[in-house]
Amino acid sequence: MIVNRIELRHTKMELVSPFETSLGVELYEEHILVRVDGEGMSGWGECVVEPTPSYSYETLQTAWHILRDFLVPSVLGKNFETIHDALAQYAWVRGHRMARAGLEAALSDLFAKANGQSLSAFLGGTRKRVPVGVSVGLQSSSAQLVKTVEEYLRDGYQRIKIKIAPGRDIDLVSAIRKEFPDIQLQVDANSAYTLNDVAMLKKLDDFGLQLNEQPLGYDDIYDHSILARQITTPICLDESIYTLSDARAALELGSCSIINIKPGRVGGYTESKKIHDFCMSKNIPVWHGGMDESGIGRAGNIALASLPNFILPGDISASRRYYKEDIVDPAFEIDSDSMMPVPTGLGIGVEILMERLERVTVSKEEFKR
Numbered sequence: 001m002i003v004n005r006i007e008l009r010h011t012k013m014e015l016v017s018p019f020e021t022s023l024g025v026e027l028y029e030e031h032i033l034v035r036v037d038g039e040g041m042s043g044w045g046e047c048v049v050e051p052t053p054s055y056s057y058e059t060l061q062t063a064w065h066i067l068r069d070f071l072v073p074s075v076l077g078k079n080f081e082t083i084h085d086a087l088a089q090y091a092w093v094r095g096h097r098m099a100r101a102g103l104e105a106a107l108s109d110l111f112a113k114a115n116g117q118s119l120s121a122f123l124g125g126t127r128k129r130v131p132v133g134v135s136v137g138l139q140s141s142s143a144q145l146v147k148t149v150e151e152y153l154r155d156g157y158q159r160i161k162i163k164i165a166p167g168r169d170i171d172l173v174s175a176i177r178k179e180f181p182d183i184q185l186q187v188d189a190n191s192a193y194t195l196n197d198v199a200m201l202k203k204l205d206d207f208g209l210q211l212n213e214q215p216l217g218y219d220d221i222y223d224h225s226i227l228a229r230q231i232t233t234p235i236c237l238d239e240s241i242y243t244l245s246d247a248r249a250a251l252e253l254g255s256c257s258i259i260n261i262k263p264g265r266v267g268g269y270t271e272s273k274k275i276h277d278f279c280m281s282k283n284i285p286v287w288h289g290g291m292d293e294s295g296i297g298r299a300g301n302i303a304l305a306s307l308p309n310f311i312l313p314g315d316i317s318a319s320r321r322y323y324k325e326d327i328v329d330p331a332f333e334i335d336s337d338s339m340m341p342v343p344t345g346l347g348i349g350v351e352i353l354m355e356r357l358e359r360v361t362v363s364k365e366e367f368k369r
């Protein structure tokens with residue numbers, strides 16, 4: 001496979017409703033779409049960086065720089081037998097995992113298509129449908145949150161994750177539990193607490209939560225192990241797990257008993273699979289997180305989530321939960337039992353709606369051999 005053309009696009013898509021977390025409020029999602037062309041085919045991937053270094057230190061500009069100046073030149077115009085040969089060309093790049101994952105996603109789509117396989121089959125996926133849930137942002141009040149959750153339950157979601165933040169935690173969780181005593185419920189603090197908040201975090205144990213996601217520091221593993229010994233709610237790590245090595249450390253220390261895998265955060269499907277396989281060998285369930293992707297990133301997420309140890313429902317919701325119109329066809333929808341079908345077509349298995357894509361494109365750059 002010779003990759004003879006690569007295109008980067010900065011895209012901006014308006015969310016159907018503002019998404020508030022302990023990190024701030026988002027009205028739009030701005031990401032970088034990566035397209036790689038070879039043998040008359042195109043592979044697409046989504047680099048899930050955001051404009052600001054809040055969730056991750058990477059930004060649209062750092063990822064663009066790393067892609068343009070290092071990753072793209074390392075693969076453009078070269079002949080590769082397998083995707084692993086291509087990935088080896090830029091394995092020397094440290095960090096910048098979202099940038100690397102964006103290119104790996106596009107290359108994976110291209111190689112899967114060249115092999116005549118779906119991306120799910122290419123990655124070793126085994127399931128035809130994956131369980132999904134929905135991540136609900138902070139709302140203006142407990143009453144509003146209950147209303148929003150009620151709508152998602154009506155849409156068919158069977159697992160609800162709510163964002164929490166200091167002062168906006170116990171009341172929200174208790175309001176939901178009062179109304180919906182039996183739903184699968186999780187919380188995600190995006191690192192908003194410290195060990196000084198143990199008393200409050202202990203109170204959350206009374207609400208039968210499936211897990212508490214990333215309560216402490218975004219780069220912490222040790223403090224989470226101290227917290228884990230004082231609460232009964234399972235801790236799930238998101239932000240702190242960048243690599244297989246982080247996952248091993250966290251599980252050895254007892255910092256978490258569940259891991260959220262996002263290919264963007266860990267640098268791509270290859271690292272995701274390593275973490276997935278390691279957790280599976282330790283009987284630790286994983287689930288697929290989300291970064292409010294467009295249909296392009298979402299298609300890749302679903303393919304990865306079809307691997308066997310993605311046991312808990314993922315943050316992989318229907319297209320309409322995020323955007324009025326998606327840039328792929330068909331748009332993603334969930335079945336009535338909170339499952340999402342895994343695309344079976346070649347590669348990511350969805351068609352890119354070029355006219356819509358052009359409308360959400362802020363800028364693009366092409367690289368050719």
Ligand code: OSB
Pocket residue numbers: 055134135188190238289290291292293315316317
């Ligand atoms: O912490 O999981 C997170 C979105 C952007 C950045 C971080 C997170 C999230 C979400 C939304 O929770 C997940 C989704 O539905 O895509």
Ligand code: MG
Pocket residue numbers: 188190213214238239289
């Ligand atoms: Mg999270």
